Amino acid sequence: MFIESFLILLALNFLSAGGVNRPEERIxxxxxxxxxxxxxxVSFQIRGHHIxxxxxxxxxxxxxxxxCxxxxxxxxDPRxxxxRAGSKSIKSNGILVKVAAVKVHEYYVHKENQFFVLQNDIAVVxxxxxxxxxxxxxxxxxxESNPEPGTMSFATGWGNMYGADAGDANKIPIHLQGVKLxxxxxxxxxxFHGQSKICAGDSKHTICTHDSGGPLVINRQLVGVTSGRGPNCDRPATFSSVPYHREWILNAVKSFPQHV
Structure with a gap:
């Protein structure tokens, strides 16, 4: 119980950290x-707390x-x-399923200095x-291809709505939010991350704390995975490009043992 409680507090503390280009958390x-x-x-959770x-x-x-x-x-530990899938609420309904294993990109880079740098920020669960x-x-x-600038996309998640402070429960929605970017x-x-990242949104339409890992969608296809934001969730956000990482994703999926 102590270890699990510690992990939850650690997660919330991590996701509330400020700084430039921090991991993304809100709509x-x-x-x-x-x-x-x-x-x-879906919502990834630790003991009922959305991460x-x-x-x-x-x-x-x-x-x-x-x-994440x-x-x-x-x-x-992924275990x-x-x-939670099949529900607009992070607290109820739908179905809860435990994670069995995770494959993180072998060249994932997570550095913290003047900027919060995330490269190959993608995982298959x-x-x-x-x-x-x-x-x-x-x-x-x-x-299969990165979208052209000017294209409209749709991002969803349960991230903060009014600021980057993950400790303020009033900023964390219970119900799923969506925004056009x-x-x-x-x-x-x-x-600048080249083709490996997609940049979307503006100062008034973006993602924030706890949106990390969520989808960026165009024409009902997954084009990006929510990755990074500005310090106060008031700038365009970065998404790991799914087309760029497509081959890696498909190989990672194949590498898992098949369920009987």
């Missing part, structure tokens, strides 16, 4: 949506951000995590049991 400038509008969305988002790829595989498993820079698909639980296919030129974000 800003959007509004509540129904789970049927994003049935691939990150993720996207359903198939019945037993979730795609999320690598940094490194709290304060330290690797966490402490579970996902194997669930302990298969999901049953319904109108509230659906997989999402992987996009305009794709920006890659160098419009704080740091």
């Amino acid at each position: 800003v400038g959007g509004g509540p949506i129904e789970i049927e509008q994003a049935p691939w969305q 990150c988002g993720g996207s359903i790829y198939n019945a037993d595989t979730i795609i999320t951000a690598a940094h 498993f490194f709290l304060s820079g330290a690797w966490q 402490h995590y579970e996902i 194997r669930l302990s049991e298969r999901l049953q698909f319904t109108n509230k639980v659906q997989p999402i296919p992987l996009a 305009r794709i920006q030129s890659p160098n419009f974000c704080v740091r």
